[in-house]
Amino acid sequence: SEDLASVEFNDEDGSNNNEGVCSSTLSGPCAPIAVVGHTCVVVQKGQKQIMLVIFGHSEKYGYLSTVQEYEFETSSWTTALSRGAVVNGVYGHTAVWDPSTSLVYIHGGLKSEGSNNHVIPHLITYNPNTHIWSLRRPAPVPRFLHSSVLVGGLMLVFGGNTHNDTAYSYGAKCYSADFIAYDITCDRWYSLSALPRLFLDVARYGHSATVSQDSMYVIGGFNGKMLGSVLKYTLGECKSQSSKECLGSYPGRKCVWNRILQRCEAWSNNDKTPYDECDLMTDKTNLTALCEQQSSCQSCVHNTYQCFWCGQECSHNKCSDNTK
Structure with missing residues (x-):
């Protein structure tokens, strides 16, 4: 066993390496920036792994829309110069790294606008190699x-707080037991099967989650009192008998239809067998409204909504005839 008395924690703030010189590529805050409510992910950037510190709240700068990069080999910090869609800094969001798409998926959070705070449903991606933001x-x-955790092509999202405690609630839950999934390939959200009856209330926020051997573990949290419980969710199997049922089922993992063997199988990024990956169910997302909400050219063209920038406005699919 490890001798905890010999464990040493070092302050990797980069002060010894930068010698007071700002390591930021921006004209704003210089990394490392003290933050709370942020996320950290380890990603592959070129031939090396780095750590990204995404968003969060700073006592000095408020809500940050920056990405701080930490290089393990040199113990150095930089603030990335990002481009693409215009993003706002948030607090209490989640971030997962997907090696198959080389993107970080950032979901939800609390956003501040003036004196008001808003809980948001947004999903955005960040490419650490190109520093480009995109809207999903x-x-x-x-x-x-x-x-949020990533399992075989799905981002599984559990629990959380669905309304801001400082604002009037219209029925949203403080402690949610929602269990939803985002299909990365199909760019769709789905509700997972209802949780079985349990001897304890699983609703919570402020918890953490991880994945090990086809199981998702949810640890701790708050539901009016501090929780010390550990919840285990075991992923189901892909065993539907038809293509429609297979592509529409989400037993905690992404299922695909093998066109050659005519059977339902679990998604694998390394398998090149011809598969049907997305169902033909009508997408109820109002893409027209999403495009019209984009007020900048950058956000209009960096998303999955099929938007076009039409001079002074963003439009879905095409620009109108009278738009110059």
């Missing part, structure tokens, strides 16, 4: 202080 389809319900 938002979730059906906004939330923050939830958990």
Whole structure:
């Protein structure tokens, strides 16, 4: 066993390496920036792994829309110069790294606008190699202080707080037991099967989650009192007998239809067998409204909504004839 008395914690703030020189590529805050309510993910950037510190709240700068990069080999910090869609800093969001798309998926959070705070349903991606932001389809319900994990082509999102405690509630839950999934390939959100009856209330926020051997573990949280419980969710199997049932079922993992063997199988990024990956169910997302909400050219063209920038406005599919 490890001798905890010999464990040493070092302050990797980069002060010894930068010698007082700002390591930021921006004219704003210089990394490392002290933050709370942020996320950290380890990603592959070129031939090396780095850590990204995404968003969060700073006592000095407020809500940050920055990405701080930490290089393990040199113990150095930089603030990335990002481009693409215009993003706002949030607090209490989640971030997961997907090696198959080389993107970080950031979901939800609490956003500040002036004196008001808003819980958001947004899903955005960040490419650490190109520093480009892009918008994906938002979730059906906004939330923050939830958990997200990546399992075989799906981002599983559990719990969280779906309304801001400082504002009037219109029925949204403080402690949510929602269990939803985002299909990365199909750019769709789905509700997972209802949780079985349990001897304890699983609703919570402020918890954490991880994945090990085809199981998702949810640890701790708050539901009016501090929780010390550990919930285990075991992923189901892909065993539907038809293509329609297979592509529409989400037993905690992404299922695909093998066109050659005519059977339902679990998604694998390394398998090149011809598969049907997305169902033909009509997408109810109002893409027209999502495009019209984009007020900048950058956000209009960096998303999955099929938007076009038409001079002074963003439009879905095409520009109108009278738009110059």
